[in-house]
Amino acid sequence: MSFLILDRLSKSFGAVKVFDGLSLAVAKGETVAICSPSGSGKTLLLRLIAGIYEPDAGEILIDGKAVTGLAPDARGIGMAFQNFALYPHLTAFENIASPLRARGVAEAELTRRVGRVAEILKIGHVLRHLPRELSNGQKQRTALARAIVADARLLLLDDPLRNVDAKLRYEMRHELPRVLREFEATVLYVTQDFREAMALGRRIGVLHGGGFVQVDRPQRIYADPETVEVARLFGDPTINLYDSELAGGAVSLLGLTLGLPGAADGGRRPCRVGVRPEHVELDAGGEAAPDGGAGGLPVTIEAVTPLNQNAVLLLQAAGGGEILASTTLQRAEALARGPRRAIARVRPEHLLLFDRDSGARIRTG
Amino acid sequence: MQRSSWPWRIFKALCLTAISLFFLFPILWVLLMSFQTNADILRVPPSPFFTPTLANYKALIAGELTGAGSTLQIAYMKNILNSFVLSACSVLLSLLLGVPAAYAFARYRFRLGENIAFTLLSFRFAPPLLVLLPLLLYFQELGLYDTYIGLIWVYQLITLPLILWIVRGYFEDVSPDIEHAYRIDGHSWLRSFLKIAVPLARPGIAAAALLAFIFAWNNFVFALILGSSDVQPVTVGALAFITASGIQYGQIAAGLVLSVIPTFVLALVMQRYLVEGLSLGAVKG
Known part of the structure; x- marks a missing residue:
C-alpha cells in the first residue's frame, strides 16, 4: 500500500495548464526525488500536497486518507522551503520548536x-541566534530541522540545497540520506540538479x-530514459543528440552507418540518435585510416x-558535426598531445533512439 | 566606504546646520516665548535675554487667562485631554479595523477588492467640508453631536485609510512562504496572522499608527463643527486665545508647547519600532 498517492491531479493558472492528470505513488519510508528543469511545476506540486494550493481536479491521499480540501495545518506534513522561510523574529530554537508547539508538546520534551535534531544537523551552538545572525548553511539546516522535528509522516523538501554554496551542498548531499533514514520519513525531494536527485532518491520522478514522464531508479533513468528530455536532463556532459533516420534496421550519424541488432526492417522513420559521452570510444591516430576504418569516424580534438x-573532449567530425566524449584524464592528455586527431567509435548497443517529433x-530488439 | 575630503565634510556640516536652524528655530523661538511675558515678547528690538516666568503655564493649567485687564475662563487642559482621548481612540479603532483589512488586501484577491481599497483612500483626498454639513445633520439626528464616539467615528476618515494603505505595503513585503511554513507546522490561520504576519509588519504598523495619531491630533475642522467645548481638542481650544482684548502671545506659546509634548513623547517611544529592520535575513532574497 502506497503511503502517498497523487491521483490524476490537474492544476491550471488562468490559461496555463501546469498539471494535467499527474499521478504518483510513493511507498512508506521511500525517498522520491523530483527532478526537472525550472518552470515545470515542481514547487507547485509540493504546494498542492502541502495544501497551500488546491488542485482543480484529482485526489491526494496520505496514508490512505484523502487530504484534498484540508487546511495545511491539518495535513501533518513537514516542509522545507527553497527560500528557507524562517520566522525572522524568532530564534533558531523557536523556529525549530514551532511544529512541536503547534502539537502541544510539553516544554521538557520539546527542548x-x-x-x-539540532545535534544531528550540527546547529546546536546557534539555537539562541535569530535567523539574520545565521549563515546560509545554518539557515538551511534550521529550516530542515523544523521540517523533520515533529516526525512528520511526510516530508516535502523543496530544493533545500539550492541556496547554499557548492561545498556545503556536496556535504549535505551525503549527509541528508542518513538524516532522513534516522527519522524514517517518507520524502519527496525536489531538485534541479540531477546529481542531487541521483544521490538522494531511491527513485527519481521526472x-x-x-505530468511524470518517467519514475524509476536512478540508474535506470540514466541508462534507459523514456524520452529525449530525460536523456538530456540527466548526464554531465550532456548526451550527444543527432537527427537521423531509422531505415533498414540501421541509423546513420555524422556519416557513420550503424546497424542496430534486432531492429525490425520496417520503413523509414525520422529519429534522433543519442550517445552518452562516456560511450564514445577513442583511438589515437587518424591519418593511417582516413576513412576511419571499419565503424570508426575520424575526428579532430577541438x-x-x-x-x-575525467576529462571532457569536444570533437569535430569531418562533416562538421560536434561530439562530446568523456574519458580518463590521462587518456585525454595522451590524445591531445599528438596531432589532435583520433578515431571515434560507438557500439550500436549504446545508441539511444528517440522519435523525432514526440521525443x-x-x-529496438 | 570612501573617506570624504575635509572641504566636503565642512560644506556638509554647514548645510546641515543651516537646514536645522531653518526648521528648528521657530520651535526654539516658541519655547522661549512660552517663558516670557507679553511685554518681553513685544519688545522692539527683540532680545534673547529676559527673566523667565512660569506665569503662562500656570495660567493655562489653572484655566484662567489674564489678559489686558480681564480674566477669561478656559479649559485648555481639558482640551489636551480631549485631543488625547480622540486621537488615541481613533488610532486604536483604526488599528483594530485597518490591520486585518490591510492583510486581506495584501494577501487575497477578491471581487471589487481594489475598488474598495481605493474608495477608502479617496476619503483622504475628499475635502472635509464636502461631508461636514450633511454629517452635522445626521449627527444631530442620531444624537452623536458633541460626543466622543461621534468624533472618533468621523476621525476614521483620517486615520483608517492611512493605516490601511501603509500597513498593506508592509504585509506585501512579508514573504507569504513564512506564513505558509507556519501553517504547515500545524498552526491555525489566526495564529499565523497574530504570531507571524503582525509581528513582521510591526515597524509599518508603528509608523502608520504614529502618523495617524499626528494627523488626528492636528485635525481642526471636524471637532470645530461636530462638537462643543466639552469634547473639543487643543486645535479648536486654542481659538480662545484670540480675545477681544488682545492676543496673549506668551500663553499661546505655552499652549503650543503643551500640545506638542504628547506627540513628541509618542514619537520617541515609537522610534524603537520604526527603525526595527525585522525581516532582514529572513528569506534568502
Whole structure:
C-alpha cells in the first residue's frame, strides 16, 4: 500500500495548464526525488500536497486518507522551503520548536527533541541566534530541522540545497540520506540538479509537460530514459543528440552507418540518435585510416576540459558535426598531445533512439 | 566606504546646520516665548535675554487667562485631554479595523477588492467640508453631536485609510512562504496572522499608527463643527486665545508647547519600532 498517492491531479493558472492528470505513488519510508528543469511545476506540486494550493481536479491521499480540501495545518506534513522561510523574529530554537508547539508538546520534551535534531544537523551552538545572525548553511539546516522535528509522516523538501554554496551542498548531499533514514520519513525531494536527485532518491520522478514522464531508479533513468528530455536532463556532459533516420534496421550519424541488432526492417522513420559521452570510444591516430576504418569516424580534438578524474573532449567530425566524449584524464592528455586527431567509435548497443517529433524512446530488439 | 575630503565634510556640516536652524528655530523661538511675558515678547528690538516666568503655564493649567485687564475662563487642559482621548481612540479603532483589512488586501484577491481599497483612500483626498454639513445633520439626528464616539467615528476618515494603505505595503513585503511554513507546522490561520504576519509588519504598523495619531491630533475642522467645548481638542481650544482684548502671545506659546509634548513623547517611544529592520535575513532574497 502506497503511503502517498497523487491521483490524476490537474492544476491550471488562468490559461496555463501546469498539471494535467499527474499521478504518483510513493511507498512508506521511500525517498522520491523530483527532478526537472525550472518552470515545470515542481514547487507547485509540493504546494498542492502541502495544501497551500488546491488542485482543480484529482485526489491526494496520505496514508490512505484523502487530504484534498484540508487546511495545511491539518495535513501533518513537514516542509522545507527553497527560500528557507524562517520566522525572522524568532530564534533558531523557536523556529525549530514551532511544529512541536503547534502539537502541544510539553516544554521538557520539546527542548529534548529540538536539541536532538539540532545535534544531528550540527546547529546546536546557534539555537539562541535569530535567523539574520545565521549563515546560509545554518539557515538551511534550521529550516530542515523544523521540517523533520515533529516526525512528520511526510516530508516535502523543496530544493533545500539550492541556496547554499557548492561545498556545503556536496556535504549535505551525503549527509541528508542518513538524516532522513534516522527519522524514517517518507520524502519527496525536489531538485534541479540531477546529481542531487541521483544521490538522494531511491527513485527519481521526472516532471515534464504536465505530468511524470518517467519514475524509476536512478540508474535506470540514466541508462534507459523514456524520452529525449530525460536523456538530456540527466548526464554531465550532456548526451550527444543527432537527427537521423531509422531505415533498414540501421541509423546513420555524422556519416557513420550503424546497424542496430534486432531492429525490425520496417520503413523509414525520422529519429534522433543519442550517445552518452562516456560511450564514445577513442583511438589515437587518424591519418593511417582516413576513412576511419571499419565503424570508426575520424575526428579532430577541438578542446579538452579536465573534470576531476575525467576529462571532457569536444570533437569535430569531418562533416562538421560536434561530439562530446568523456574519458580518463590521462587518456585525454595522451590524445591531445599528438596531432589532435583520433578515431571515434560507438557500439550500436549504446545508441539511444528517440522519435523525432514526440521525443519518445524508440526501442529496438 | 570612501573617506570624504575635509572641504566636503565642512560644506556638509554647514548645510546641515543651516537646514536645522531653518526648521528648528521657530520651535526654539516658541519655547522661549512660552517663558516670557507679553511685554518681553513685544519688545522692539527683540532680545534673547529676559527673566523667565512660569506665569503662562500656570495660567493655562489653572484655566484662567489674564489678559489686558480681564480674566477669561478656559479649559485648555481639558482640551489636551480631549485631543488625547480622540486621537488615541481613533488610532486604536483604526488599528483594530485597518490591520486585518490591510492583510486581506495584501494577501487575497477578491471581487471589487481594489475598488474598495481605493474608495477608502479617496476619503483622504475628499475635502472635509464636502461631508461636514450633511454629517452635522445626521449627527444631530442620531444624537452623536458633541460626543466622543461621534468624533472618533468621523476621525476614521483620517486615520483608517492611512493605516490601511501603509500597513498593506508592509504585509506585501512579508514573504507569504513564512506564513505558509507556519501553517504547515500545524498552526491555525489566526495564529499565523497574530504570531507571524503582525509581528513582521510591526515597524509599518508603528509608523502608520504614529502618523495617524499626528494627523488626528492636528485635525481642526471636524471637532470645530461636530462638537462643543466639552469634547473639543487643543486645535479648536486654542481659538480662545484670540480675545477681544488682545492676543496673549506668551500663553499661546505655552499652549503650543503643551500640545506638542504628547506627540513628541509618542514619537520617541515609537522610534524603537520604526527603525526595527525585522525581516532582514529572513528569506534568502
